Amino acid sequence: MNVEPIWQADVQQRVFRELVEAFSRPGDIREIGDCIDGAAAQRAVLATLMDGEMTLADPHGQIEPADWPLLQAKPESVERARYIVADGHRAPDFQPMLGSLESPEFGATILVGIDGVGEGALTLELEGPGVNGRRTLCLAGLHPDWLVRRADWVGSFPLGVDLLFSDARCLVALPRTTHIRISGKAF
Amino acid sequence: MNAMSHNQAGNAYNFGFLDEYAKKEVRRAILKAIAIPGYQVPYASREMPMGRGFGTGGLQLTLSLIGPNEVVKVIDQGSDDSVNAVNLRRFIEMTCPGVSTTTATAECTLIQSRHRIPELPLTARQILVLQVPYPDPLVVVEPSEDKRKTMHGEADYSRLLVKLYEDIVKFGEITISHRYPTRINGHYVIDPSPIPRWDVPKLNDSAALILFGAGREKKIYAVPPHTKAEPLAFSDVPFRVEDFRDEQGRRRACARCGCVDSFLDEFVTDSGSKTYQCSDSDWCDMQLSKARQTQGEPA
Ligand SMILES: [Zn+2]
Numbered sequence: 001m002n003v004e005p006i007w008q009a010d011v012q013q014r015v016f017r018e019l020v021e022a023f024s025r026p027g028d029i030r031e032i033g034d035c036i037d038g039a040a041a042q043r044a045v046l047a048t049l050m051d052g053e054m055t056l057a058d059p060h061g062q063i064e065p066a067d068w069p070l071l072q073a074k075p076e077s078v079e080r081a082r083y084i085v086a087d088g089h090r091a092p093d094f095q096p097m098l099g100s101l102e103s104p105e106f107g108a109t110i111l112v113g114i115d116g117v118g119e120g121a122l123t124l125e126l127e128g129p130g131v132n133g134r135r136t137l138c139l140a141g142l143h144p145d146w147l148v149r150r151a152d153w154v155g156s157f158p159l160g161v162d163l164l165f166s167d168a169r170c171l172v173a174l175p176r177t178t179h180i181r182i183s184g185k186a187f
Numbered sequence: 188m189n190a191m192s193h194n195q196a197g198n199a200y201n202f203g204f205l206d207e208y209a210k211k212e213v214r215r216a217i218l219k220a221i222a223i224p225g226y227q228v229p230y231a232s233r234e235m236p237m238g239r240g241f242g243t244g245g246l247q248l249t250l251s252l253i254g255p256n257e258v259v260k261v262i263d264q265g266s267d268d269s270v271n272a273v274n275l276r277r278f279i280e281m282t283c284p285g286v287s288t289t290t291a292t293a294e295c296t297l298i299q300s301r302h303r304i305p306e307l308p309l310t311a312r313q314i315l316v317l318q319v320p321y322p323d324p325l326v327v328v329e330p331s332e333d334k335r336k337t338m339h340g341e342a343d344y345s346r347l348l349v350k351l352y353e354d355i356v357k358f359g360e361i362t363i364s365h366r367y368p369t370r371i372n373g374h375y376v377i378d379p380s381p382i383p384r385w386d387v388p389k390l391n392d393s394a395a396l397i398l399f400g401a402g403r404e405k406k407i408y409a410v411p412p413h414t415k416a417e418p419l420a421f422s423d424v425p426f427r428v429e430d431f432r433d434e435q436g437r438r439r440a441c442a443r444c445g446c447v448d449s450f451l452d453e454f455v456t457d458s459g460s461k462t463y464q465c466s467d468s469d470w471c472d473m474q475l476s477k478a479r480q481t482q483g484e485p486a
Contacts, residue, residue: 009207013254016214020252020314023221024396024411049218051211101340102333105219105228129224129372129414157374158340162222175222177372 005037006047007070015048022164022173027126027137029118033169041166042085042113046071049083049109057081059094062113081108088114088165091145096153096161104158107176112163115141117170125181126174137172139165147180147187203250204282209233213251213407217398220409225375226339227322227406235402242275242301244402245318249299252314255285260295265303265452265466275299292469302365304386306449306470309395311412317380322401322408324368324378342374348419355424367426370417371410379416385428385450390416431463441465444474 005011018030036044042062047070050056055076056063062085068075078084078094086092099107120140124147127134142165153176154160160176174180180187203210216230235243253259259279263272267290276288289295292305301318309315325335328346338344347368354362361367365381369390379390380399390397390410397410410416420426431439431451438447442462449470451463465471 009202010255012207013203013210017252017254019214019218020221020396023218025311049211049215051208053208053212054215102336104223104226104340105216109218109222130221130411132413158223158226162219177222177224 004039005035006039006044011035011044012048015044018171019045019048019164019173022171023130023162023175025130026128026174026178027124027131027135027172029137030171031169032171040113040168041171042111043067045111045164045166045171046073046083046085054083055081057084059084060087060090062087082106084108084110086110086112088112088142088146091143092149098153098159098161101158104160107153107158107160107162109162109164112142112146112165114139114165114167117165117167117172123182124187125184126178127181128178130175131178139172140167147182150174151180151187200282202255202283203253204235204278205233205247205250209247210251213247216407217248217251217409220398220407221396221411223375224411224414225371225377225408227377227401227404227408230405230407232402232405237274237278242271242299242318242402244400244404244407245299245301245316246275246278246400247402248316248398248400248407249279249297250282252297252316253279253283253286255283257283257286257297258295259286259288260290260292260298260469261288262298262300262303262305262467262469264301265450266468268468271301290469290472292467302381302383303450303466304382304389304397306465306467307473308389309393311394313395315395315397317382317397317399319378319380319399319401319406320403321366322378322399322404322406324366324376339375342376344368344370344376344419347376348421351419352421355421361420361424361426364429368419370415370419372414373417375408376419377408377410383429383450384418384426387416387418387426388428392416439463441471441474444471445478446471446474449474 014035018032022030050071050073052072054073056073057078059078096108120138122139124137163174165172216228220228261272261276263269292307299316329335366378367387368376369379370376399408418426440447449465452466454462
């Protein structure tokens with residue numbers, strides 16, 4: 001049986017360690033293209049994190065029907081899902097779970113597919129846990145409404161959402177604690 | 188097909204002992220713990236083939252993180268050679284083929300530790316996993332977990348501060364020697380595990396990710412790199428690390444390597460006098476080898 005690398009345990013371990021680095025160091029671009037052998041980075045992340053215990057929403061139809069049985073995740077509405085897959089070109093026209101004061105981990109993890117991580121005209125200035133001082137991050141193909149909505153969603157810590165942007169080969173995370181400014185303006 | 192185990196060559200165990208479902212559960216909790224610094228993320232803990240208190244919480248983190256190219260160091264109260272450390276290291280070697288182990292802090296990529304953070308500053312390419320017996324610092328003031336969760340969420344630590352202050356009034360100083368309550372990123376207060384006060388400042392603005400695993404309580408929490416970690420203190424009674432000065436006010440030195448800026452363990456010699464030695468055995472070895480080199484002796 002020829003098993004695609006993203007479903008293999010050793011590849012998932014490597015992808016997971018890149019996720020650990022990405023969430024530990026917001027704005028740090030993690031390249032996983034080589035270890036996932038041509039699969040899209042977002043698919044590899046889903047394969048790494050999903051199983052029958054997790055709920056997953058796909059409001060923009062990003063997931064191939066054939067992948068659902070392999071992921072084993074329970075399909076859920078976008079308002080109630082622990083994980084959400086979204087198309088970053090489109091405005092986020094939904095309200096994700098933000099968690100509660102008692103259980104902030106129920107705030108959704110949103111995987112946002114975009115054209116380019118680390119390139120493009122949109123330059124974010126980042127500060128917060130995991131950022132040594134301040135750093136910048138460029139993103140290509142992200143609808144501007146995302147940053148406005150995110151500011152709303154993460155406005156009352158510890159509630160919030162954790163974003164993971166990806167292109168074909170790279171990942172970058174913006175957990176709920178990261179402060180974003182664009183040309184000096186806070187988001 | 189997803190989460191299939193990679194059990195080649197008929198090994199008795201999956202790589203990393205835990206099955207892939209158990210790893211996914213721990214992995215998702217780790218990522219949320221990093222995203223919400225200091226928050227205790229609950230997770231479904233698997234039974235491990237060793238008693239709780241043996242570091243099962245830390246071990247589940249280690250086994251969910253570990254890859255075949257890992258270089259692992261296991262320390263127990265600063266020592267790589269204690270029975271606990273040796274047993275955990277053997278378990279990791281047995282269940283994770285290809286992984287190498289070391290006692291050298293400078294060489295490892297993953298450290299599992301109980302009661303100490305190494306003296307050598309950690310780097311961005313390292314992850315420290317600390318074993319935690321009691322994860323919730325609010326237990327001393329609030330028995331109900333539901334109420335504690337609300338207090339944590341609201342960052343309401345007024346009762347904990349009052350308790351600390353009562354100690355100060357009673358003893359004239361903060362008497363907590365281990366598990367010093369520490370506020371992470373200005374919100375959650377954590378129990379940083381039974382590390383001495385000496386190690387608490389190492390949590391602040393650390394280059395390495397620090398993860399905490401409590402097996403019995405089934406909680407995972409994190410101090411991400413470059414994150415503020417402040418020991419709770421009062422303006423009139425500031426936080427202080429242990430004082431290793433003798434009666435004459437001189438800093439005690441390690442009897443073995445001569446180091447005067449490490450955390451010291453106290454021993455009573457056969458003759459009944461007290462002697463002091465670095466608690467971190469790898470640090471002590473490094474200092475000893477440096478001292479020998481400067482004296483022109485073989486290292
Ligand atoms: Zn020494």
